[in-house]
Each structure stands twice: as C-alpha cells, then as structure tokens.
Amino acid sequence: QKEVEQNSGPLSVPEGAIASLNCTYSDRGSQSFFWYRQYSGKSPELIMSIYSNGDKEDGRFTAQLNKASQYVSLLIRDSQPSDSATYLCAVKSGSYIPTFGRGTSLIVHP
Amino acid sequence: KAGVTQTPRYLIKTRGQQVTLSCSPISGHRSVSWYQQTPGQGLQFLFEYFSETQRNKGNFPGRFSGRQFSNSRSEMNVSTLELGDSALYLCASSTGEGERYFGPGTRLLVL
Numbered sequence: 001q002k003e004v005e006q007n008s009g010p011l012s013v014p015e016g017a018i019a020s021l022n023c024t025y026s027d028r029g030s031q032s033f034f035w036y037r038q039y040s041g042k043s044p045e046l047i048m049s050i051y052s053n054g055d056k057e058d059g060r061f062t063a064q065l066n067k068a069s070q071y072v073s074l075l076i077r078d079s080q081p082s083d084s085a086t087y088l089c090a091v092k093s094g095s096y097i098p099t100f101g102r103g104t105s106l107i108v109h110p
Numbered sequence: 111k112a113g114v115t116q117t118p119r120y121l122i123k124t125r126g127q128q129v130t131l132s133c134s135p136i137s138g139h140r141s142v143s144w145y146q147q148t149p150g151q152g153l154q155f156l157f158e159y160f161s162e163t164q165r166n167k168g169n170f171p172g173r174f175s176g177r178q179f180s181n182s183r184s185e186m187n188v189s190t191l192e193l194g195d196s197a198l199y200l201c202a203s204s205t206g207e208g209e210r211y212f213g214p215g216t217r218l219l220v221l
C-alpha cells in the first residue's frame with residue numbers, strides 16, 4: 001500500500017522565518033509530487049508540483065525533492081500569518097491516483 | 111477559466127435518506143475525482159471518472175456511487191445515509207494527469 005507520511009504538527013514559526021514542511025513516501029516508483037494548501041473550512045489549493053530531483057522555486061515557496069531518500073519538502077520563506085494553514089503532500093506513481101498525506105498544520109505567529 | 115463548481119454547498123439530511131452531489135469540472139478537463147474529508151480520517155479517495163468511465167475506486171461501501179456525463183460533469187450519490195457520512199465532499203478536476211484542482215466542496219451533515 002502506498003503511504004505518504006507527514007508530521008501533523010502544528011508547526012509554529014514566527015513571522016518572517018522559514019517554515020519547513022516535510023513529507024516521506026513509500027513507493028519508490030513515485031514520479032509526481034504535489035503540495036496543496038488548505039485553509040480552515042476551505043478546500044485544498046494546489047501551490048506547487050515537482051517531478052525531478054532538486055529544488056523548484058515559485059515566489060516564496062521552494063519544493064525540494066530527493067527520490068533516493070524518498071522525501072519531498074516545502075520551504076516557505078518570509079512566512080506570513082496568512083500562510084497559516086494545513087499543507088497537504090500528494091504523491092503519484094504511473095497511472096495510479098495521487099496518494100495524499102494527512103497534512104501538516106502550520107501556524108505563523110506575529 | 112472558471113474553476114470547479116460544486117452544488118449544493120451545504121446539505122442537511124437524516125439517516126436513511128439518500129443524497130446526490132454535483133460537480134462541474136474546469137472546462138477542458140476530462141477527469142473528475144471525488145474525495146471525502148473528515149477531521150479524523152483526512153482526505154479519502156472515493157472514485158475517479160475519466161471520459162464517462164470509472165477509472166479508479168477507493169475503499170468505500172457500495173452505498174457510494176458516481177457517474178460522469180458526456181460534458182464531463184459528474185454526480186455522486188450516497189444512499190441510506192449514516193451518521194458517519196457527515197463530511198466535506200470534495201470534487202477535483204484534472205486533465206488526467208497528477209494535478210488536482212479542487213472545488214469548494216459540499217458539506218454534508220447527517221442527523
């Protein structure tokens with residue numbers, strides 16, 4: 001069974017700091033990796049996708065993928081209170097549906 | 111481009127009733143997936159439709175069913191509602207690849 005593990009948190013960081021969110025997965029054949037942000041009471045919103053080893057940057061967000069170690073992480077630079085949300089990691093292999101982790105709750109305090 | 115729409119947004123039903131939820135995907139997207147989200151279980155996959163065919167199915171009882179129409183709109187039906195069916199039901203649209211774009215969800219409360 002494909003598994004995606006995330007620390008449920010909450011991860012608490014001060015405003016302006018770097019928030020680091022981690023995700024590990026069990027299927028070595030995984031090829032596509034996604035990060036979603038979900039505000040309380042709202043639906044998940046896709047914020048980044050990554051397919052190759054290394055870093056991918058988009059504004060204040062950087063996704064890092066290490067297939068050998070089977071982990072993917074999301075860094076949020078200059079964290080803002082508006083970044084407070086639950087972050088879901090999703091992993092997909094081949095034609096299978098993406099498997100979602102249960103999410104990490106992030107709290108950015110002023 | 112308009113996003114994913116789901117109707118209704120909120121629903122209150124009683125045990126034993128049935129419910130039908132509707133989802134309209136992003137224009138051009140042929141894949142629609144349905145998920146159930148509860149605080150205790152997280153996001154759980156129900157089923158996926160692609161070009162009117164069920165392509166994948168999660169581990170839910172037969173009371174949960176769905177279908178997709180030729181215009182890619184999808185419906186899911188839950189029969190004989192149970193208290194434990196109270197949840198946020200999310201529809202996600204995609205081109206058929208990995209990225210999922212979620213609708214606002216239907217919040218179902220079963221009394």
